[in-house]
């Protein structure tokens with residue numbers, strides 16, 4: 206059975222030039238072939254922080270629904286907060302998961318009619334009344350942002366760019382995360398929704414640079430291989446799962462592509478908890494189209510069989526445009542409450558819907 210490659214971040218961070226080069230080469234091949242890999246990290250995200258994040262997530266999902274709804278996403282023009290089972294859609298179908306969305310907190314912009322809607326993504330989070338919750342997930346997002354910085358140095362080298370090329374993405378990055386619960390199939394309350402999946406086949410939810418995912422031991426994430434078959438991203442203790450976001454498709458002229466993935470609701474009878482962190486640049490970033498060496502262009506994935514059609518792709522020249530459109534498709538009620546779409550352009554509403 207095919208499984209995704211495992212990379213060890215310690216090799217890249219070591220003093221050995223050989224180890225670093227090996228990591229960069231392995232990363233390049235993993236990204237070209239799968240767009241996904243496992244990452245062993247023992248520096249940025251301690252096992253204690255991982256455990257604490259999973260424990261706090263479970264504590265939140267155990268709350269009564271009225272408590273959870275106090276922080277629901279519809280309250281937030283920044284698309285942050287709780288979404289109950291079935292509230293999020295993928296490709297216009299309801300997902301069978303509940304979740305809270307967070308982002309690194311930066312000051313909200315003063316929005317006027319002429320401000321691009323994506324600046325409205327900046328702002329505060331909504332936190333539940335659980336001791337240590339805010340501190341845990343704030344630290345967690347910072348730690349993943351540091352992993353992304355290290356990985357982007359390796360990605361730059363793998364594209365034969367200066368190692369620090371992507372440091373231009375480090376100013377007020379639009380890092381976002383989800384705290385997710387997938388119910389098992391057949392649960393009395395949580396019946397599977399239309400497509401019968403935890404989250405349907407997609408890549409446009411991963412519209413930025415990299416996604417860094419911690420999952421518990423239940424499993425359910427699947428990655429679509431170029432021949433259209435599904436590879437299980439089975440949980441491996443001590444490993445995160447990394448995937449390349451859509452922004453890289455534009456930057457690399459589709460040399461590094463975002464791979465379609467989905468989550469099955471499992472039959473083990475157990476909930477699955479996952480914590481995907483979406484590592485992105487500042488919302489106002491102009492996305493560069495890079496010069497890619499010929500030998501890499503020649504290795505672009507060909508004849509890809511995919512459950513996601515190309516017209517769904519979000520690859521705008523300004524990163525924030527892709528992010529806003531991705532979020533407004535996943536959360537149409539939130540978008541329509543706070544923003545209006547005028548001839549294809551979203552603008553903040555002057556009056557609440």
Ligand SMILES: O=C(O)CCC(=O)C(=O)O
Pocket residue numbers: 383385404410411418420426466467468479480481
């Ligand atoms: O929960 C997972 O394993 C993956 C979630 C995911 O792909 C997403 O939210 O974009």
Ligand SMILES: [Fe+2]
Pocket residue numbers: 407408410411466
């Ligand atoms: Fe995803």
